[in-house]
Amino acid sequence: MSIQYGIALALAYVLSVIAASAILIPLRNEASATANTDFAAKNTVTVVVLVVLGTLTVTLSGVLILAPILRWYVAGAEPTPDQAEAAIKLGGRQSVILAVTWAVCGGALLLLNLDQGAALLVPVVLGVVFGGAAAAGTGLVLAQHTLRPIMAAATRGAEPRLKVPGVFARLVLLWFLCSALPIAIIAAFVVLRSYGWLIEKSASLDVPVLMVSLAAVILGLPVMILTSRSISDPVGEVVDAMAEVERGNIVSYVGVYERSQIGRLQTGFNRMVTGLAERDRLHDLFGRHVGADVARRAIDEGASLSGDVVDAAVLYIDLVGSTKLAESRPPQEVAEVLNDFFRIVVGVVDEHRGLINKFEGDAALVVFGAPLWTDEPASAALAAARALGVQLSQLAAVDFGIGVSAGRVFSGDIGAENRYEYTVIGDAVNEAARLADLAKTSDRRILCSAAAIVRADTAEQKRWTGSYSTVLRGRSEATHVSAPVADP
Known part of the structure; x- marks a missing residue:
């Protein structure tokens, strides 16, 4: 990255030299032939x-200011506040390096040619001023590809601080550099010649216009590409991150370091992903507490007290x-025993599409059969009871009783608008609880009512045998009780 960054600054400096030449060379060509010859003989080697030297200076300076930042970035470490501050100021420092280098080189050239007169020195001053500004601006655009991930790492979790031109300003600047500025320079040549300032009235403008046109073409394409990439690259990162979110990867994050429309777009995306992650986390916790089906029902129907009477x-x-x-x-040991017990219960219930x-x-x-409708709820409940009997019997530390019943129950939310829970209410619920108490003293530890047997399919009915009728605690009528058939 150091080499890439140094090359970007060097390229910015060279491109700015070409841009400055578009002004300097045409104006110099209009000076007297003798002055041009003296200037060329004296300054060719110097230029x-x-x-x-300027190219080497900006390259080495760029590598040096980037080196301490790369130490923590390449290592993947979290930057300290001072390191993050240094990374944020990197763009400003490189602009200062490019502008100062241009000023020093231009100043040296001016000092060596003080005796040449205003006709020769004014173009040099204009070229230095224009070249320094072009170098600083072009450097920011060229180095953006290298600096973007570093800035993103330095500003992760914080608001972007780097002020850069927005999308509209960049497009206007692109128009100014590639269209308005070349036309303005050509118009300046016409005005200067018409008044005889710096350019003689009899001089031809063919060469100046040609040079400016070529410079506009040569510099316009890379400036247009770089400006377009400064917009398309971060937008492309957001698009790629959105694709990751669409595939279910809601931990996607895009780097943000500039305060512009693009920065606000990236910040908005990150906040959206954070909200989605928080929503999924709450959905998961909600589902773990009340069951996935109840959670889905609550999300679909909203926060309202509602319910139905179902089989x-x-x-x-x-x-x-x-x-x-x-x-x-x-x-702690009791908690571990209970966790082992309920782990088996949850696994079997989920396998038979029930709801705890x-x-x-x-x-x-x-x-x-509630809240989600199923074809054979009684068959599923009886099959789950048998599976639980087999698996729980392998836990030496626990004993249990299982009761199964079926019938019409109210299935829905009860409570108050600001605090309610999903539940089922009906005689079948009470009967199942009383059967579970009675089953604690039975051989197989599992009992069911005739209501459940009647509603089950033929295959499941064959796995149960009628035992006796009894009046369960708290009930007035007798319940016909069945137990699983012993395995052969």
Whole structure:
């Protein structure tokens, strides 16, 4: 990057020499032949030496001011406030280097030709002033490709501070350099000749006009390309980052270091991505607390109290002896046992497309068929109960009871407008909870009601056998209870 940066400054200096020559050479050609001969004999070598020395000076100076910045940038380290400040001021420092180099070289040339008179010195002064300004401006455009990622790293997370021309100002400047300025110079030649100032009235303007036209063509193309790239490159970065976001990579970030319309566009994109990341994080946390289906339903329907009465199946699972477990083991160990227990519950429920409506201490209420409709909610609930019985029996530290029921339930949000939760309410919920208590003393630790068996498909019904009828705690009517068929 140091070499690339040095070459950019050297190229800016050389291009500014060509631009200054577009003024200096035509005006010098209109001086007397003797004066031109004396000037050429005395200054040809000097001009070449000054151009070479100036080019080497700006190149080496650019490498030197960039070196300390590259130490932390290449290492990928976070810059200190002083290092970030130095990086932000890099563009101004390079402009000073280019302008001062031009001033020193131009001053040396003027000192060597004080005896030549105003007719020869005025073009030199004009060329130095124009060349210095052209060098500083061209340097900023040429070095922008190298400086952009450095500035982005130095200003990451902060508001851009570098003031640069906006898009409109750049286009106007492009028009001025490539169109208005050459035309103005040609018009100046015509005015100077008409009054005999610096150019004799009898002199031909063919060569001056030709030189200015060639300079406009030679310099116009690179200036137009560089100006276009100063706009298209950062816009292209935003477009590429938007494509990454579209593919799901919401950690995309574009560098921002200039205070212009482009800088505001980049800042706006970064803020948008930050908002998307925050939204996804909240969506993920929301989904983990209430379930992905409930979260999706809340996002689709908005913050309103609503619900429906639907056919659903309910599975209730409760641990046995959790109080004794908490008394005999350290809290951290109890938490680990519960996490292992609920990890299995969550995995099985997700596999059978159920919703864990809530965790109640050492118990869980699971719903099938709400809030998302499914074809066979009772079959899914019964299959999930059997799978849970197999997997939970492998945990030596826990015992459990599982109850399954089905029927018409209210499925929706209850509470207040500013604080509510999704839940299911109905007789099937109460029946499943009572069956889970009763199942804690059964052989397979799983019981279901006839309502669930009736609503299941034939294949699932064959996996259950009727056991007995009983009046569950808190109910007035008897419930026909079934248990899974023992594996052969």
